[in-house]
Amino acid sequence: MTSAAVPLTHERKPPLRYPQAAGCPQKTPAACTEGSMNTTVQGAGGTTRPRSRVWTIDAVRDLGSTTDVETAGAILGIGRSKSYQLAKSGEFPVHLLRIGRRYRVPVPSILELLGTA
Numbered sequence: 732m733t734s735a736a737v738p739l740t741h742e743r744k745p746p747l748r749y750p751q752a753a754g755c756p757q758k759t760p761a762a763c764t765e766g767s768m769n770t771t772v773q774g775a776g777g778t779t780r781p782r783s784r785v786w787t788i789d790a791v792r793d794l795g796s797t798t799d800v801e802t803a804g805a806i807l808g809i810g811r812s813k814s815y816q817l818a819k820s821g822e823f824p825v826h827l828l829r830i831g832r833r834y835r836v837p838v839p840s841i842l843e844l845l846g847t848a
Contacts (some may be wrong), residue, residue: 773815794838797828803836807844 782792786806794802800823804814807824817823818834825840 743835788842788845791838791841791845796839797835798841800827800834800836803841806841 740819749834759763784805791806800818801811801824803825804811804817809824811815814823818827823834825836825844828835828837
């Protein structure tokens with residue numbers, strides 16, 4: 732007894748599209764409205780990443796006594812991967828603390844490098 736194979740059909744739905752505001756590079760309408768508090772940026776391949784933050788002296792002081800290498804790198808204009816690379820090789824621009832497997836960066840060292848200590 733053989734059964735006839737039934738072809739399966741799978742309908743593909745078109746991707747969801749949002750109306751794009753004139754001159755707006757974002758894919759969602761909320762991202763282009765005035766006063767929007769969008770905290771992510773659409774990256775290549777549909778991934779999202781945090782929007783780069785503008786670091787003020789007060790914001791750096793508010794970090795506390797230490798911060799992580801990624802944040803310190805962002806303050807200094809260095810990317811995440813390069814920050815860890817420099818930390819591992821001992822070439823990070825400010826003094827680092829190695830605690831177990833983690834790197835911590837004293838905030839006063841960052842402020843000193845920026846000339847505001």
